[in-house]
Amino acid sequence: MNLQVAKNTVITLDYHVTNPDGEVVDEGRDPIIYLHGGYDDIFPKIEEALQGKTIGESVQVKLQPDEAFGEYDPELVQIEPRKDFPKELQVGMQFEGGPEDGGDDDFVIYRVTDIADDKVVLDGNHPLAGSALVFTCTVTAIRAASAEEVEHGHVHDADEDGETCH
Incomplete structure (x- = not known):
């Protein structure tokens, strides 16, 4: 069969x-x-x-x-102070973050897309x-x-x- x-x-x-x-x-x-x-x-x-x-x-x-994987959402891009991250930070690293409004189950994986002098750009959109x-x-x-x-x-x-x- x-x-x-x-x-x-x-x-x-x-x-x-x-x-x-x-x-x-x-x-x-x-x-x-x-x-x-x-x-x-x-x-x-x-x-x-x-x-x-x-x-x-x-x-x-x-x-x-x-x-x-959804439409690209510009609101999921965040710029954070460099000092909040580990020393060995690289573009492409991922961090888990909660939403700004404190919802408890919507964790977002943020990818580091850019590192400037004292700023880190995080993108919570799926790469695709x-x-x-x-x-x-x-x-x-x-x-x-x-x-x-x-x-x-x-x-x-x-x-x-x-x-x-x-």
Whole structure:
């Protein structure tokens, strides 16, 4: 019996991502393994395109920025005093920060995009925010999800016991 991509199956995808001009944005060195069926493990439009596919089948999905990593938000760029950061600061380093208004669950990963004499520029946008992206995915494995995976809404690693589940 040939398994199909369906709700509550665990899907392994080989993938790569390009921009609309065909330049590679993410060569997909590691496969994506996700729980299919509306668990927000993968972009909804890709999940939709994969529904009903079998092993070896491929899809190509173009996502607009709002379907992928969101529009670029200039308000997520902050300039902070250099003295607030460790000595060995480099462009590309990442810091976790809370929102200015103190909401408790919206942590943002800020990337250092520039270091001037006494200022550091932090950008909380995803590096691909504002970009349209083309995902090419090939289904390489399908298996039924365990009851525990369905209950938790995500895939468990083979070596993960239920205790360490986040």
